[in-house]
Amino acid sequence: MMPTPSSRRSASTRIDVFSFSLGGFIAQALVVKHPELVRKLVLTGTGPKGGKDIDRVTAITYWDMLRATLTRSDPKEFLFFNRNTNGKLAARAFVNRLKERTADRDETPERAVHVRRCRSCRCCPIAASRPRCCRSR
Structure with a gap:
């Protein structure tokens, strides 16, 4: 489930995301929808x-x-x-x-x-x- 602005603890909280395979696509969708939420993104085993x-x-x-x-x-x-x-x-x-x-x-x-x-x-x-x-x- 992707976090929504109301589910975040504070606007200054940023997360590091490590993803694999299909999780890479989910992580990319998260960054597109909420770029302010992600500090670092690591994609592994996922294709372009x-x-x-x-x-x-x-x-x-x-x-x-x-x-x-x-x-x-x-x-x-x-x-x-x-x-x-x-x-x-x-x-x-x-x-x-x-x-x-x-x-x-x-x-x-x-x-x-x-x-x-x-x-x-x-x-x-x-x-x-x-x-x-x-x-x-």
Whole structure:
């Protein structure tokens, strides 16, 4: 929920915003609507309007998830890493590091959650194109 002028503590209160992926688009919308509220803005893992393959994010995500299913791999190996030798090695090492933590882990989201996230990309608040949820090709 975006803050409104009435929900702010004082006019002099400014915040630092760190955002990732779709959160980057939300943060940009916040800055457009309330520039006086944000002191610093950090955008990570988010794509620019009109960026390479930005209009194909949902299709690429589903394709990578299908490839992961068919190869019995973790989808992160396809979504976030190049498929060359170094990328494959880095992906496996990353997934293995994730498995090391066994306590206090978030539950795996249901498929319906992923579908809702992908559908939400189609109605980005400040850009006609969808955010880049995965690596560019």
